[in-house]
Amino acid sequence: MQALEVSHIIKKFGPLTALNDISFSVGEGETFGFLGPNGAGKTTTIRILTGISSPTSGTATIFGHDIEHDTIAARQSMGIVSENSNVYDDLTAWQNMIFSAQLYHVARKEREKKTEELLTIFGLHERRNDKVHGFSKGMKRRLTLAMGLVNSPRLLFLDEPTSGLDVQSNLIIRDVVTDLVREGVTVFLTTHNIEEANVMCDRVAIINKGNIAAIDSPERLKKTIQSVQSIELSFNHSSADQLDELRRLPLVNDAQKAGDKFKLYTHDPSEVIDAVMAYARTHNLKVISITTLGPSLEDVFIRLTGLQRAGGAVHAID
Amino acid sequence: MPSIDHEGLAKRLSRELSAAWAIARKDMRIYYLKPNIVVSGILFPLFMFLAFATGKNAPPGTLIPGLISITLLFSASSIEPVSIPIERRVKTFDRLLSAPISLHSLVFGESLSGFLYSLGIACLPLAVGVIVLNTPVVNLPVLVIAMILTSFCFATLGTLFASYPTENVGEVMSMLNTVRLPLIFISGVFIPISAMPQIGQKIALFSPLTYGNDMIEFAYTGKSLFSPLLDIAVLLVFILIFQLAANHLYKKFNE
Numbered sequence: 001m002q003a004l005e006v007s008h009i010i011k012k013f014g015p016l017t018a019l020n021d022i023s024f025s026v027g028e029g030e031t032f033g034f035l036g037p038n039g040a041g042k043t044t045t046i047r048i049l050t051g052i053s054s055p056t057s058g059t060a061t062i063f064g065h066d067i068e069h070d071t072i073a074a075r076q077s078m079g080i081v082s083e084n085s086n087v088y089d090d091l092t093a094w095q096n097m098i099f100s101a102q103l104y105h106v107a108r109k110e111r112e113k114k115t116e117e118l119l120t121i122f123g124l125h126e127r128r129n130d131k132v133h134g135f136s137k138g139m140k141r142r143l144t145l146a147m148g149l150v151n152s153p154r155l156l157f158l159d160e161p162t163s164g165l166d167v168q169s170n171l172i173i174r175d176v177v178t179d180l181v182r183e184g185v186t187v188f189l190t191t192h193n194i195e196e197a198n199v200m201c202d203r204v205a206i207i208n209k210g211n212i213a214a215i216d217s218p219e220r221l222k223k224t225i226q227s228v229q230s231i232e233l234s235f236n237h238s239s240a241d242q243l244d245e246l247r248r249l250p251l252v253n254d255a256q257k258a259g260d261k262f263k264l265y266t267h268d269p270s271e272v273i274d275a276v277m278a279y280a281r282t283h284n285l286k287v288i289s290i291t292t293l294g295p296s297l298e299d300v301f302i303r304l305t306g307l308q309r310a311g312g313a314v315h316a317i318d
Numbered sequence: 319m320p321s322i323d324h325e326g327l328a329k330r331l332s333r334e335l336s337a338a339w340a341i342a343r344k345d346m347r348i349y350y351l352k353p354n355i356v357v358s359g360i361l362f363p364l365f366m367f368l369a370f371a372t373g374k375n376a377p378p379g380t381l382i383p384g385l386i387s388i389t390l391l392f393s394a395s396s397i398e399p400v401s402i403p404i405e406r407r408v409k410t411f412d413r414l415l416s417a418p419i420s421l422h423s424l425v426f427g428e429s430l431s432g433f434l435y436s437l438g439i440a441c442l443p444l445a446v447g448v449i450v451l452n453t454p455v456v457n458l459p460v461l462v463i464a465m466i467l468t469s470f471c472f473a474t475l476g477t478l479f480a481s482y483p484t485e486n487v488g489e490v491m492s493m494l495n496t497v498r499l500p501l502i503f504i505s506g507v508f509i510p511i512s513a514m515p516q517i518g519q520k521i522a523l524f525s526p527l528t529y530g531n532d533m534i535e536f537a538y539t540g541k542s543l544f545s546p547l548l549d550i551a552v553l554l555v556f557i558l559i560f561q562l563a564a565n566h567l568y569k570k571f572n573e
Contacts, residue, residue: 013573050416051416052412052415052416052572053572053573054573071418072418072419072420073418075416075417075418076418080413080416082409082412082413084408084409086408086409086410086412086413087410088344088348088410089408090347090348091344091347091348095347099340099343099344100413102336102337102340103337103340103341103413103414103417103418103419104417104418105333105336105337105418147413
């Protein structure tokens, strides 16, 4: 049985079609990434899959339970970790956990045991009796994830799990998710961090303007755009003009600067390496490091969603 | 003939009630002492009452039924119009909407906190009447039933108004007050319904406060406009209408 099966879902808001006949399935135990630019239809999809809103047409099932007609049974097997750390600031960490367990009908003894266990795993046990309004952003995020796991879900919806977090929280969350995947929990991950999706997901779907643009494993998706390759290099000195000068080198389609490194996009890396060496000699620079890279998942994402790079950042064309 | 799974039904009902109670307890912990709820649920009805009672040449004890009625109206309908917009803003309301519970249980749980708050607050004028003003209650069971039904009716009304999809408490309160304030004038709280003009008497029939106040008057004086049984039946119909309407609107506005 598939953990999640989405079949021909259309969602319209008046004249606007937010989701245009999307279909995909997620196998049990799979980690599935759902990527797309803002306004692509990610949130609408999640609201439908969690039963908050209904599709205009089409169906979605969670472990065989139709989310629209058998909503409660479908929700019982899922955990939802929203992008916003939606915890109750005026309750303690313990009260938040118990409340979440009560909503998911976890038996009294089990909910206390599970709460103890999860607060310990997420490094919050010592603060369990403190009201949440004194917690840091990372602590609130960890508590949100702990609340999403209190009913031992078979399918976990993770919305931007590590966005803007401190290193400690980031590591704890990634470790926990890795353990969950090892235990066979299905994870539906939406993230803006494409590298995170690349590392964590078995497959990713890229949604754009309400349509699924591609679904495949990260590696297979990268192979579809082998023509986009890049060279990453650094010089012993850097100056403000270098990025523009490198961008003007022959066969360089685009250039970005990240820290002390430049990334040059090209169809022909060997020609560009020669050009870079010539540029270094002319400007009396030493090349400290140079690496040829294949296309990244971010490149695939940009290609499929029609976004474009500008000055190292990604901007929507429309 | 299809068989009914009574055990499954009982288990489901027990789970739903337990989740509704959890929602009510959460609201009690978080919102009961919020300043805008204290102002809207306690101080507002008290000052409204004093404004109208002062200058009335009547023994103070006779004003207690009216004070209980408007306390029930304002305090019961004050929790959800504050808590739900706040929870929409901080996105905790999504947590409730996506939980494995029915919308009926969500609406019921939200109303339950307003109901209990209101019952507690209404005990204050009741106690003042009995202890300070020596105003006896002649029919305690009717008073208890009246307070329970009136309180639950207005708590559900508050939950219904809070379905309006806004994150702004003021917007919901403004809409609610356009209904709550006229109710106290047309429901026999300050002016007996029999003393109102014909049109006023007809409008009073559409106010749930008319029936709640009528029962409370009966409990104190033994006299009422309608039979207490009719008052109970009409209040139950209002509760059902508000609950179904709230259920429909929460579903509609979350699309």
